[in-house]
Amino acid sequence: MANDFDFTLIAKVLPILLQYLPVTLEILVFATFFGMLLGIVIAIPKLLHIPVLKQIITIYISFIRGTPILVQLFLVFYGIPALLKLVHIDVTRMDAMYFVIITYTLSNAASFAEIFRAAILTVDRGQMEAAYSVGLSGIQAFLRIVLPQAIRVAFPNMANTMINSLKDTSLAFSIGVMDMVGRGETLIASTTRALEIYLALSIVYFVIVMLLEKVLKLNERYLNRYMPKEAASS
Amino acid sequence: MTIDFAFIFEALIEISKVLPLTLFMTVTPVILGILIGIIVAFVRIQQIKILAPMLNFYVSFFRGTPIIMHIMLVYFGIPIVVDVIAKALKIEYQSSSIPILFFVILALTLSAGAYASEIIRSGILSVPKGQLEAAYAVGLTFSQAMRRYILPQAFSKSIPNFTNVFIGFLHATSLAFFLSVKELTGVANIVASINLKFLEAFIAVGLIYWSVSAIVEWLAHRIEKRVTAYSKGGI
Numbered sequence: 001m002a003n004d005f006d007f008t009l010i011a012k013v014l015p016i017l018l019q020y021l022p023v024t025l026e027i028l029v030f031a032t033f034f035g036m037l038l039g040i041v042i043a044i045p046k047l048l049h050i051p052v053l054k055q056i057i058t059i060y061i062s063f064i065r066g067t068p069i070l071v072q073l074f075l076v077f078y079g080i081p082a083l084l085k086l087v088h089i090d091v092t093r094m095d096a097m098y099f100v101i102i103t104y105t106l107s108n109a110a111s112f113a114e115i116f117r118a119a120i121l122t123v124d125r126g127q128m129e130a131a132y133s134v135g136l137s138g139i140q141a142f143l144r145i146v147l148p149q150a151i152r153v154a155f156p157n158m159a160n161t162m163i164n165s166l167k168d169t170s171l172a173f174s175i176g177v178m179d180m181v182g183r184g185e186t187l188i189a190s191t192t193r194a195l196e197i198y199l200a201l202s203i204v205y206f207v208i209v210m211l212l213e214k215v216l217k218l219n220e221r222y223l224n225r226y227m228p229k230e231a232a233s234s
Numbered sequence: 235m236t237i238d239f240a241f242i243f244e245a246l247i248e249i250s251k252v253l254p255l256t257l258f259m260t261v262t263p264v265i266l267g268i269l270i271g272i273i274v275a276f277v278r279i280q281q282i283k284i285l286a287p288m289l290n291f292y293v294s295f296f297r298g299t300p301i302i303m304h305i306m307l308v309y310f311g312i313p314i315v316v317d318v319i320a321k322a323l324k325i326e327y328q329s330s331s332i333p334i335l336f337f338v339i340l341a342l343t344l345s346a347g348a349y350a351s352e353i354i355r356s357g358i359l360s361v362p363k364g365q366l367e368a369a370y371a372v373g374l375t376f377s378q379a380m381r382r383y384i385l386p387q388a389f390s391k392s393i394p395n396f397t398n399v400f401i402g403f404l405h406a407t408s409l410a411f412f413l414s415v416k417e418l419t420g421v422a423n424i425v426a427s428i429n430l431k432f433l434e435a436f437i438a439v440g441l442i443y444w445s446v447s448a449i450v451e452w453l454a455h456r457i458e459k460r461v462t463a464y465s466k467g468g469i
Contacts, residue, residue: 005314062444062448063440063444065401065447066401066443066444066445066446066447066448067405067440067443067444067447068404068405068406068408068409068419068443069405070405070408070409070411070419071408071419071422071436071439071440071443072440074432074436075433075436075437075440078432078433078436079433079436079437082237082433167299167300167301168300170300170302170303171300171302171409174412181302194306194310195307195310195311195314198303198306198307198310199307201303202295202299202303202307205298205299205300205303206295206298206299209298209299210294210298213298
C-alpha cells in the first residue's frame with residue numbers, strides 16, 4: 001500500500017545521499033571558478049566596446065539567459081561531441097561530469113559577465129581619474145582602485161548566482177551523472193518509495209543552500225566593513 | 235556527424251505546436267503565484283502571529299530547494315494525501331485520475347508564490363512610508379491606500395523582477411519533461427528520439443525558448459516604460 005509514509009526511511013537514506021554531496025559541491029566549485037574566469041574574459045569586450053566581439057557576446061548572454069538550463073545541458077551533451085568530431089576527436093566516452101561542468105560554467109559565465117560589467121560601471125569615473133592623477137597606470141588603477149570597489153557591489157549578485165547554480169546542479173542526473181539526485185533515483189528504483197527519497201533530497205538541498213547563504217552573507221558583511229553603517233546594513 | 239539544418243527547421247515547426255501548452259503552464263502558475271505572493275507578503279509585513287513564521291518557512295523552503303524537487307514532491311505527495319482524505323470521507327475517488335499537468339502546475343504555483351512574495355515584499359517596502367501617511371492624511375483607509383497608492387507603485391517598481399520570475403518559470407516548465415508531460419522539451423525529446431537527431435531537436439527547442447524569452451523581455455520593457463511614466467525624474 002502506498003499510504004504508509006515511512007519517516008524512518010528518510011533517516012536511513014540521508015547518510016547514503018550525503019556521501020554524494022561532494023559530487024554536487026565539486027560541480028558547484030568548478031562551475032563557479034571557471035564561470036568567474038570566463039565571465040571576466042567576456043565582460044572585457046563589452047566594457048571596452050570592441051566591435052563584433054561585443055555583439056557576439058551580447059547574443060551569447062541573451063541565449064544563455066533565454067533558454068532553460070536543462071536545454072543547455074542537452075545542447076552541450078550532444079553538441080560538444082559533434083563539434084569535436086569535426087576535428088576528429090572522439091569524446092563520446094567522456095565522463096558526463098565534464099559535460100555538466102562545461103554547461104554550468106557557460107551558464108554561470110553569462111551571469112557573472114553581466115554582474116561584473118554592471119558592478120564596474122557603478123564605480124564613479126572620478127575614481128579612475130583620481131588614480132591617474134596620482135600616477136597609477138591604467139591596469140594598476142583598475143586592479144587597485146576600481147576592482148575592489150566593484151567586487152563589493154557585485155558580491156550579493158554573485159552570491160545569488162552561486163545559490164541558483166547550486167540548485168541547478170540537481171539537473172545533472174539527467175545526463176547520467178551520479179550526484180545526490182542520481183543516487184536518489186537509484187534508491188527510488190530499489191525501494192519504490194519516491195516521496196520519502198525526494199523529501200530527503202529536499203532536506204539536504206535546503207540545508208546546504210541555507211548554509212551557503214549564511215557563509216556568503218558573512219563574506220558580504222566583511223566586504224562592507226569599511227562602509228558607513230546605513231549602507232552596509234542592508 | 236554534420237548538423238542537419240533542414241531538420242532543425244522541421245523540428246522547429248513540430249515542436250512549436252506545443253508552445254501554447256508551455257505558455258499555459260507558465261502563465262497560470264505566475265498569476266496564481268502573484269496572488270499567493272500578495273497574501274504572503276502582507277502576512278509577513280504585518281508580522282501576524284503564528285501565520286508569519288509558517289509562511290517564512292514556506293518562502294525559505296521553496297526558495298532553498300530546486301524546483302524539480304517541488305514538482306516531484308507534489309507529484310508523489312499529493313496523491314497520498316488525496317487517497318487518505320478520500321478514504322476518510324468514503325468518497326470513490328482515485329488519485330490516479332488526476333492529470334499529471336495538474337501536479338506540475340500546482341508545484342510551479344507554490345514555487346512561484348514563494349518567489350513572488352519576496353518580490354512584492356521588497357516592492358512594498360521600497361515605497362516610501364510618507365505615501366501611506368499622505369493617503370491617511372486625506373482620509374483613506376488602509377486597504378484603499380494599499381489598492382490605490384502603494385500597490386500600483388510597488389508593482390511598477392517590481393516589473394523587472396516579475397519579468398525575471400516569468401522567464402524563470404518559462405524555463406522551469408522544461409522540468410515537466412521528467413514527468414513526460416508533452417511540453418516543449420518533452421516534445422523535443424520525442425522528435426529527437428524518433429529521428430535520432432538529438433542535437434538538432436534541442437537546437438530547435440532552444441531557439442523557441444530564446445525567442446519567447448526575448449519577446450517577453452521586450453514586452454516587459456515597454457510596459458515598464460508606460461507604467462513608470464509618472465516618475466520621469468528631473469523637472
